[in-house]
Amino acid sequence: MEEIEQNAITPSLTSLRLNYDVFLSFRGEDTRENITNNLYNALYSQGIRVFRDSEGLSQGDEIAPGLMEAINDSAAAIAIISPKYASSRWCLEELATIYELGKLVLPVFYRVDPSDVRRQKGPFMVDFENLEARFGVEKAVRWRNAMERVGGISGWVYDNRYY
Template sequence: MQRLLSGRMITRARVSPPPSSPGCDVFINHRGVDTKKTIAALLFDRLVQLNLRPFLDNRSMEPGDKLWECIASAIQTSKVGIAVFSPRYCESHYCLRELSLIVEAKKKIIPIFCDIKPSDLHINSDAACPPKELDRFRMALDEARYTVGLTFDSHNGNWSDLVKRATDVVVKCLEEEEN
């Protein structure tokens, strides 16, 4: 099966994105300790196989890259943001800051609730984080929480099915974005 997207063929065969292409198509926002070696990596690999340009911090950046500069640029150039919510997601200000950038940039968000219900996502007040920043995080989290997403139980679910469902949604969103 093949589809044309931005002049690139979306196929089942593994084809690396052209190195000269700027930016990314999909930004994968996740809590590394919970999901980097599972759903985030599986999604990244599958999206590359589809000839898309995903951004995943540990796969897309090189030593010497400026962390926030690369992340902000990837979010700005992406068309879709995947937010992989997990039990420890809200403990990370990095995750919440990325999510805030995605929401503020008005990117399409595809939430994946992995081992957590949307109603269980809460930001704890932190003395080290300014109140204005916490409000920003809450607003972004509310936006994602009230967006229809995919739910997954990592103990009983089928990882292949989740990856297929998520990538199908991404491809559909990218096609809609083009039209």
């Protein structure tokens, strides 16, 4: 009797399984046709379940609820942080959500200096000033915090020598 009761309240392992191993966060105009596709294909070929937004968002579009669901339903995330990453509020929203959910984040610093990511300097300075003016300080602080934290993680720095 005790065995039956235990099984009735313990969820099965399959019900706890996530749909994706990795969520890819990236700025499409910078990386979709090169490093993002290469990374996606390499992971997928190894049997890793990867979520990649293949439709891209346009200015003014609402972020798809499916993207937030995919972040929630992923074990980890790879953030491919490129020069125009912070020009997209959607990329920053993804990154903030990933960070706030406590997901494992593996950063790829694609043609950017990790210290610029951490401090929002270099190519990120003007983008953050524009976003702050457009969406308010509160949202910008949330996005800045996520960028600072992810910029402080030891990741892979892409410097054109590998491709």
